[in-house]
Amino acid sequence: MNATQKKKQLMDTITKVLTPLIDNDYVYLDLPYYNNLGDVLIWEGTKCFLQTLPYKCLYASDIYFYIPRKLHKDVIILFQGGGNLGDLYREHSCFRRKIIESYPENKVIILPQSIYYDDSSLMKEDIAFYAKHLNVIICARDKYSYQFLKDRFQNEIKLVPDMAFFIDLKKYKIPQSEDRVLYLRRKDKELSNKNCSEISPVAELHDWPTIECKEKKYEYIDKLFYPIKFLCWLFGMKYRKLAEDYKRDKFYRPSYVQTGINFISKYSIVYTTRLHALILSVLLNKKIFLIDNSTGKLCNFYDTWLSDFDNIIVKNRQNLITPSR
Template sequence: MTLGALEQIQDETLTILSGLLVRGQHVALVDFPNHENSGDALIFLGQMRYLDKLGVHVDYIADGSRYNPEHLRALVPNGPILIQGGGNFGDRWEYMQALRERVISDFPDRDIIQLPQGIDFQDGTRLEQAQQVLGAHPSLTLLIRDHAGVERTRELFPTANVIFCPDMAFGYGEVSAGEAPLDAVVLRRNDSESLESTERFEMHPMERYVDLDWGLTGFRKALDKVMHVPGAVTKRIPALAVALYPIQRRAYMAIAENNVRQAVSILNRGRLVVTNRLHATVLAALMGKPVVAMDNANGKISAIIGDYLGRMPGVRYAPSIKEAEAAVDSYFN
């Protein structure tokens, strides 16, 4: 039987992970995305589903504010340490990179696996520091989610084990989509990764659409605040962190699911999705929605579409705003 695009991506990922992890193994996972970025939450949940399929036990999860090496050792005395995948391996998002380097420095005696990332370093002191820290670790694996990034990572970090691996958001699997009340959802990022100038989309073929970005609102915003209570307690009283870990773990899972459900509800509003966010493109594809995707500042969307995301039905890449407008025109006309 011929596998579909999603099954191919998932099988390739599971094959790569099974070469690094052993069924029944106990691991730690650091850098939980404790913020309102639904794409990072989708990656986290995809990772957890892959690890569950492999029979790997995740016995410690922590975000950057609650990461504590002693707590990690108490809950996972042996075994690999995994670092959350995403798009923050580099000098653009310094807080996440600093956490990555801290974990690598804290555990020179453990296997460390960086789950699939995109690399985004400029030459300079920040890169030199990363090369020094990562180069000193004797057992570091860097999973990189696009082929061009693999080559650059091997050049910059020659002592690491660098392996191509698809973005792990695909591990979340297919998502049911409801009836869309609008023509389209335009979901665009407005941070340092945005490539957009002052030029804006002109959506003249569509009468009904919304233009927005990720973020929690209403009931889901209130629910998120409640789910952060265990983390606030353990941050204020670190001595309780190990004892309260089961509650904190459930809170992390609920926070991530809440973010993804918000994203699904946003994309469900349109028959077509137009976006410059990678994981809005991935989620739309998982929902079976047609999506027009434009690039971001570091080229990660075009790279991943070219490598494997473009195999998903309904995914169309537009190199410019004008070509995105033309793609929208062709969809509605």
């Protein structure tokens, strides 16, 4: 299956599963106001999908600028998808739980997530919590996460591809590919300790450019917003949030997406330890060598959705030990 066919197939799956669930106006929470480009690609794809629906986004926020507000019980709460369901990035799980407790009558949808627990006590704590909140629908983005949730959680569980597949590439400039090789090697706690020795000797070693260094244009955007943020600081949190939302949504989000496209487009061959470098490389029709991360999410996603894609070779797999119930 080629890139065009694969994108259409996964977009159709997202539409088929999520459209019946999102049947009213909504709020969209846990936005990625940070420099992980992969999470911003999810944000972009989610926005593109939500624009196909006849409902309004009434409020949006990350976890740090969130301001509690009254919601009618018919308003749906959407949480950003990603790889933070579990205990790997616990602050996001704690934020979701706080919101879910605050709105017990509202439908809640956790958009497609990979799940990972290292601590079985935290897993049991979450299972008990969600058992009390069956208004929450959890979307898993791979079969491993789906089965994990189905076996342990009483909530409605859906299997849905990553939302980044809904990105509309026609909105962005696609630079011409060059005869270059990229080894995108993550630098955080998700890097596997299993060595992958068969990397091309001519591969250029990088992480996401938004993580390696802050480009001048982002420093310029921040400087432009300094006086606005100062005035907003004088008038309180509500106005500081409005300024941050505007900067992130109107400047950072589209710019980060274009940065990712520019970065991956330069290469004809991509070795990657990051899931969204894999996804963006699929969308841009690159030859891809997959190197699993420490939680196994790349191979889990590949096995679920990408095994019939023409241009991926799996270089190594992470052997996972699932915590006991």
